[in-house]
Amino acid sequence: MSEPIDPRQANFVGRRSDGSVVQRPLSPHLQAYDMMQITSLTSILHRITGGAWSVAVLFLVWWLAALASGEGAFNTAQNFFGSFLGVLVLFGITAVAWYHTLAGIRHLAWDAGKGFDLPTVFATGRMVFIGTAALTVLTWIIALVAW
Amino acid sequence: MAKNPSHSMRTPLGRVRGLGSAKSGTTHWWMMRVSSIALLPLLLWFVFSIFGLLGASYAEARAFVAAPVNAVLLLLLIGVMFHHMAHGLQEVVEDYVRAELPRLFGILLVKAACLLLALISAFSVLRVAFT
Structure with missing residues (x-):
């Protein structure tokens, strides 16, 4: 998580099929538009x-x-x-x-x-x-x- | 079926296949469309009725509501309008209230308020029509 946070990747926490936590990009949302x-x-x-x-x-x-x-x-x-x-x-x-x-x-x-x-x-x-x-x-x- | 679906390798489609149809799955969506189409002519009639009721006296307004065609159309409007309103507001609650209990109570509150307002309106129309 050291890379700058893109507004489109607003802290979406998901899980892999083995149960481990993974941060996945969220589809473009309101904050992605100016x-x-x-x-x-x-x-x-x-x-x-x-x-x-x-x-x-x-x-x-x-x-x-x-x-x-x-x-x-x-x-x-x-x-x-x-x-x-x-x-x-x-x-x-x-x-x-x-x-x-x-x-x-x-x-x-x-x-x-x-x-x-x-x-x-x-x-x-x-x-x-x-x-x-x-x-x-x-x-x-x-x-x-x-x- | 796996005990914990999130650990399963099976796809969501594979897990639900064979469990039967979703039955009323699209009813909410479909009824919003049906009620919205029904409201178009009902609201046009209602707006034109209001034009005739502007500045109406008590007796004139009662005579309008008591007329059989107007009373029936008003009851129809009340039924369809509050159905559309309850289901629309339910979508708003479902979209913005995440926690299980507040969401449940929010939906129940919306449904109860709409039913209460619909009954007050319908009872008022019937009371004017029958007294």
Whole structure:
């Protein structure tokens, strides 16, 4: 272990078939890259938006439970969603939901075996970001017109 | 089979061959895909429904949820959404929690919370629909 540690060999300890300990290289991991790439960024964001959407679902549970429990509770919920903070939260949920949906469709295409070559991966990654921005704005234009 | 698999010369494939199929091995992965596809039309319907509910009064909101088609679609959305959410969050716990007990309790907590939230939501829809 006197040689300098390559970040790709981050202390992975394995065993040989005779049981003796051996340090084996780990496949290239996050620390081997010095910059965020669109492939890793879309993947990380897909997980973050999935978690954020799980939290956002609590607002739907609140709204439904308030509707079932009575007019007072419902008005409290409805007033929150109409407030500045409420609109801010709903806008955030809209962006998160569109991102996770579009990135999810990208995953479904991969599951079907399509779009694995790098130019397509980069193109669909950009499409997810552009689509998220466009659909979030479009959703709110329709929402504000309908309000 | 060797007592200590890590000392065995047999390949992992050789050790499991003949022990039967993995049975539900791909169920989690497959159900994530099925639920995600089901959620696409359900969420589009839900978003368009919200457009009609913005600034709705108590009576208007109750009438919307109580309408048979809306109540059924809401229950469907609740079921599929929390299934997808529980299984997605389970993957997160499995990826980041290494120790056996915290991992087990993390997964149980995720499943319990999702089931509880799903039941609260479904009960609320049914209560509005039937009262």
